[in-house]
Amino acid sequence: MEEIVPLLLGGLILFLFAITQLSEVMKGVFTKKAEFAIQKYTKNIFSGILIGAVLTIALDSSSAVIILTIIFINSKVLTFKQAIGIIMGANIGTTISSQIIAMDIGKYAVIPLAIGLIFEVFAEKAKTKRIGHILLYTGMLFFGLHLMGVSVGSLEDSDLFREWIARINNNYIQGTLIGGLITLIIQSSSGTVAIAIILGKQNLITAAGGIAIMFGTELGTCADTLLATIKGSRQAIKAGLFHLLFNLLTIAIGLLVFIPFVQLVQLISTTQDIGNQIANAHVLFNVLGVILFLPFVGWMEKLLNWMLPDRKKQPQGA
Known part of the structure; x- marks a missing residue:
């Protein structure tokens, strides 16, 4: 256990650091033209979902998107109505990272x-250096996954770990x-899903246990969003x-049909x-959640507009 913890934590820290840095590098790509494109192509709910998914795949973080x-929104580039599609699309886009994690490509991280x-x-041009940063942080991300995979291999010998996993299963x-x-705690839904997938690949957790953990990530990831809305x-x-209501409702429905969902x-x-299987469940859960709630988006928008009406502008000189 003394050898496992440093490797597991080291791999997780490297993984989270790589995700953060990748997001920052990719944010630097956004120009005024990109902002205009986002503003222009999010007026329709379906194009908004597509933009949200693509941005999340590019930034490798639904929270960042x-x-x-x-x-x-605060800069008045987007409205709340336009944001709805992006938020739903971000939930779909984040599932791509779980599929990549499930491919077990950590051993190729050195490339x-x-x-x-x-x-x-050796690069001198800023554009070439940016490509280098993307590759470097992608390699770090994969190497972090590889370290976590190596570390958990011995956990099956731990009575404490087996007892903890049994509760989840x-x-x-x-x-x-x-x-x-x-x-x-770790401020990353991708990191939590990665842990579940790695445990699943080592047969240290059941599909049901891993899917339950995945459900929880959809709730935990709302914390960053709510913090960002302060002031x-x-x-x-x-x-x-x-974002909070959408994730809460999809989780509640998911838990109600949990056994049939796992079987599917x-x-x-x-x-x-x-x-x-956990990675596939992540895709299926988020895609079905978006499809299920598409007919009710208008109602949810009206409900939130009723709960929090926009402040009326005070007339000048009043």
């Missing part, structure tokens, strides 16, 4: 690390709460509340390991 959206380092040392509500708590406009606050995931993932 939603926080960026709130910043745009982007090496290329990125060469670019960092047998109580999916508790597993969901644990997933939310871990996400709140923001009412439009921004409504966007944060929509296993049915469509019969030839895949538990790690891949």
Whole structure:
């Protein structure tokens, strides 16, 4: 256990650092033209979902995309109505990272690390250096996953760990709460899902236990969004509340049909390991959540507008 903890924490820290740095590098790509494109193509709910998904894949963080959206709302680049599609799309986009994690490509991390380092040392142009940064941090992300995978291999010998996992496997509500708590602590839903997938690949957790943890990440990730709305406009606050309500309702429905949902995931993932099943569940859960709530988006928008009406402008000289 003394050897496991440093490797596990080191891998997790490297993974989280890489995600943060990747997000920052990709944010630097956003120009006024990009802001204009986001503003122009989010007036329709479906194009908004597409933009949200694409941005999340690019930034590798749904939290970063939603926080960026709130910043745009406060800057009056976007409205609350436009943000709804982006938020729903971000939930879909974040599932791509879980599929990449499930591919078990950590052992190839040295390739982007090496290329990125060469670019960092020898490149002179800012654009080339930025490409080098993206490759370097991508390599760090994969290497962090590899370290976590290596570290958890010996956990099956720990009685304490087996007892803790047994609780999650047998109580999916508790597993969901644990997933939310871990996400709140490490401030990354991708990091929590990665842990669940890695445990699944080592057969240290059941598909049901891993899926329960994944459910919890959808709740834990709302914390960053709500924090970003502090002292923001009412439009921004409504966007944060929509994210919370949307995730809460999808989790509640998911828990109500938990056993059939797990069975469905296993049915469509019969030839895949538990790690891949958890990744597939992440995609299925978030895509179905968006499809299910599309007809009710207008009602949710009206409800939040009623709860938090925009402040009326005071007439000048009043």
